[in-house]
Amino acid sequence: MTNNKGNFSQKENWENSVDHAVKRFPERKDPFTTSSNIEVDRLYIANKDSEGNELGYPGQYPYTRGIQPTMYRSRLWTMRQYAGFGSAVETNKRFRYLLEQGQTGLSVAFDLPTQIGYDSDDVMSEGEVGKVGVAIDTLHDMEKLLDEIPLDKVSTSMTINAPAAVLLCMYIAVGEKQGVPSEKLTGTIQNDILKEYIARGTYIYPPKPSMRLITNIFEYCQKNLPKFNTISISGYHIREAGSNAVQEAAFTIANGMAYVDAAIESGLDVDSFAPRLAFFFNAHNNFFEEVAKFRAARRIWAKIMKDHYQAKDPKSWKLRFHTQTGGSTLTAQQPDNNIVRVTLQALSAVMGGTQSLHTNSRDEALSLPTEESARIALRTQQILANESGVADTIDPLGGSFYVEELTDRIEKEVNDYLERITEIGGAVQAVEEGFMQREIQQNAYEIQKGIEKEEEIIVGLNKFKVDEEVNPDLLKVDEKLEKEQIDSITSIRKDRDSKKVEQALGALKKHAQDNNSNLIPYILDAVKVYATIGEICNIMRDEFGEYAGI
Known part of the structure; x- marks a missing residue:
């Protein structure tokens, strides 16, 4: 529970944070109402006149009720x-x-x-x-x-x-x-x-x-x-x-x-x-x-x-x-x-x-x-x-x-x-x-x-089954896609500057060997000259090894 100190009670402190939040992100409606035109309050607590609330408030530690003071409003x-x-x-x-x-x-x-x-x-x-x-x-x-x-x-x-x-x-x-x-x-x-x-x-x-x-x-x-x-x-x-x-x-x-x-x-x-x-x-x-x-x-x-x-x-x-x-x-x-x-x-x-x-x-x-x-x-x-x-x-x-x-x-x-x-x-x-x-x-x-054992009921699977032919319209990936993708990567390798790729991958390899180096700038350099994901990952495979599981 928040331990609020100063001039505000916990509720007043929360309401102050709401006012600040609403200035930045106005609420979607004013007021919010049900279909019967009953106004919906921003937040409900056990006693609206209470100075404290054991659940805490939205936007306040420990955030049980949400991380933003107004949430979806x-x-x-x-x-x-x-x-x-x-x-x-x-x-x-x-x-x-x-x-x-x-x-x-x-x-x-x-x-x-x-x-x-x-x-x-x-x-x-x-x-x-x-x-x-x-x-x-x-x-x-x-x-x-x-x-x-x-x-x-x-x-x-x-x-x-x-x-x-x-x-x-x-x-x-x-x-x-x-x-x-x-x-x-x-x-x-x-x-x-x-x-x-x-x-x-x-x-x-x-x-x-x-x-x-x-x-x-x-x-x-x-x-x-x-x-x-x-x-x-x-x-x-x-x-x-x-x-x-x-x-x-x-x-x-x-x-x-x-x-x-x-x-x-x-x-x-x-x-x-x-x-x-x-x-x-x-x-x-x-x-x-x-x-x-x-x-x-x-x-x-x-x-x-x-x-x-x-x-x-x-x-x-x-x-x-x-x-x-x-x-x-x-x-x-x-x-x-x-x-x-x-x-x-x-x-x-x-x-x-x-x-x-x-x-x-x-x-x-x-x-x-x-x-x-x-x-x-x-x-x-x-x-x-x-x-x-x-x-x-x-x-x-x-x-x-x-x-x-x-x-x-x-x-x-x-x-x-x-x-x-x-x-x-x-x-x-x-x-x-x-x-x-x-x-x-x-x-x-x-x-x-x-x-x-039907102790857990899955409707349509182990209970309430029907005779049916499951044959809806399904999305199918065209088998030609694989060849087209291979043709594309072949073309990229042919058209790119091979010397720049070699230099970028060489720099990545060098810095992968140094545990104190941040590798992101070197990966970015390799990406920009159209090195492939496989080429980049293989550099690190060679240096780090592959995990075989347990």
Whole structure:
């Protein structure tokens, strides 16, 4: 709870912060009302005349009720639909379509070769080019991906981890070509390698050099991209791998602590980078548990940053997070049921105070989403924002006996896990020993047993089934794409200045051997002369080695 001193009571202090916030970001309506013209207050507490409130207030430590004093009354969450398939040109068309439909931020899905640092013409890429995301080999592809998209006005999230530094440099270079200086670029790069070792598997290098690259990004962005979120510490993939809500929050926060530790050990002051840390959570079907998870995670992180790391800047205490609805909850059977699931999950994220949101499409258990399915998913968010009234008051479930008890219980159980991980030696050591992996695998096994025994009902899958032929219109990536992408990279190699590429890669190799060198400027130099993602990553493969797992 905040210990407010001075001339203001806690409530008065909060109201003063609201007045300041509203001057910067006016509320969307005045007044907010229900459909029966009942005025909706900004915030509800147990006793409006009370001088204190044990839950705290929105925008005030420990942020149980939200990180902004007005939350969605001033600005709605960013509606950021995850998209990417085939070529950069095709994905650019989808991006522009979604922006035309009212999406407010981009979120890029990369294909598997890009995610693990291989060029499209590498033998390891055969059959995978453009299949689960967009293929990006060189700066030329990034230029096509972002064609006619103003980077000074659109925020971009990139789900990329092991080669995150390379894709970030490509983004910076495109900004420069558009005339947008790096200090004006906004967005997020996932850059979370620990969850790759735990749950997803698209890693390249061993943990120590991977952590070096991450802290290099922290340092570079602090000086050059002050508005860019340098990491999105992801619980999403941990949950997709089979964890429960408590494990998702606990392992994500433990990973976050490991990144903070690594950055401090590299010489960075905690308040110089912590305000740009962001998180990425999943939303599953148990509505109240999900709301409580978001509220508890926010409170836990605030206490860790303030008390454990002694951060002085309140911005360092705030857990800002993106949410994506649960891909693993979607069924191929009766796929239209997924629209209901996604709506419920999205509502929990909004009730829990998310800063941005992706809603999955109904057909994602079968294929990449079609244009129609992507539009329905976006409309789900827009209906919640504009027709439901859930964004009109702050933390509407705050004070619910059930939600508050769940929030407290999740906080306790997450802290129990954090103590166990600390005893092991921290998140990196816990990953190397396989602790988190074993915990997730055991929980996933228990979930599957429950489904098979019908102790957990999945509508349309193990209960309420119908005879159906699941054959909707699906998005298919043209097989010709792979050849076209290979032809493109061949042409780039032929037309670029080979001597400049050789010099840039040589400089990167030299500085990769020096643990005190920040590699981002050298990666940026290589990107600008059209070195490929494979060439850049192979330099670091040679110097750092490859991680073989446990």
